[in-house]
Amino acid sequence: MLFEELRFAIVLIGALAASYTDLKTGLIYDKITYPMIALGIIFSLTDFMIEKNPVYLIFPAAVFILSYALYFFGKLGGGDVKIFLGIALLLPYYKGKPFFLSMLLMAALASVMAISIFYLIKFFKMKKRPKIRLSKDVVECLFLGIVLLLYFAILSYLGIMEPLIALLFFIPLLFALIFLALRKQIQGEFFLRWLSVDELEEDEIIAKDFLDKETLSRIGATFKGIITEKDKKKLKRLGIKRVPVYRDLPPFAPFILLGTIIAYFWPDFFLRLFSGI
Secondary structure, eight states, X not given: OOOXXXXXXXXXXXXXXXXXXXXXXXXXXXXXXXXXXXXHHHHHHHHXXXXXXTHHHHHHHHHHHHHHHXXXXXXXXXXXXXXXXXXXXXXXXXTTBOHHHHXXXXXXXXXXXXXXXXXXXXXXXXXXXXXXOOXXXXXXXXXXXXXXXXXXXXXXXXXXXXXXXXXXXXXXXHHHHHHHHTHHHHXXXXXXXXXXXXXXXXXXXXXXXXXXXXXXXHHOTTOOSXXXXXHHHHHHHTTOOXXXXXXXXXXXXXXXXXXXXXXXXXXXXXXXXXXXX
């Protein structure tokens, strides 16, 4: 790959700018991501023409498809999709190692742990918090926690995964499972807002878990998780006046920045997971 250090500098500047705007406004602006994507396309096409390696085109396309699918179902913001594409185009590899995958993995682990701990503390400090019952979610997360513990213990025992890396994975996942077990209560307390259809903004994330079965049936199974003007018209046509949405969700861009910095020094992290080195 040509100009790796320059490409990393562009990714770092983009991640810094995205972190600032995401923390300040909850948005990652197009004026940050579009230049990254444009420069990334130029670099990727140049790499492809020189090395004749289709990975430079296939990999960012796969990243876009997967991240857009998450966006479509309301699991990822539009700005996140664009910055992922920009990074995948600019720096899929660094020093021959899968930089993007290492960055993403680091960002995911850090965000899962930090966000889970933060909101679990907030939840348990509430004086009038919802009662915790032995629900289906709690039982499923408990079972999954036991399975994951055994899984990482076996990988470590067989030498497939380093014990330190196994622990690095298991601890964030443990907090994530506790968060997921209490997900509906936490989301209901900190993120849920009921808005009229006219109040809905572009790319609003609809909280389908809080819709009753009758409303879900009326809007249809194909109704995506992100609100558009077309969706607002459909809701009005169906006579639905208020819908639950998620707002004030935790920003993800700062974790992308953290993953970018760590992956610069440890670009082979993704490969080391199952290397047993």
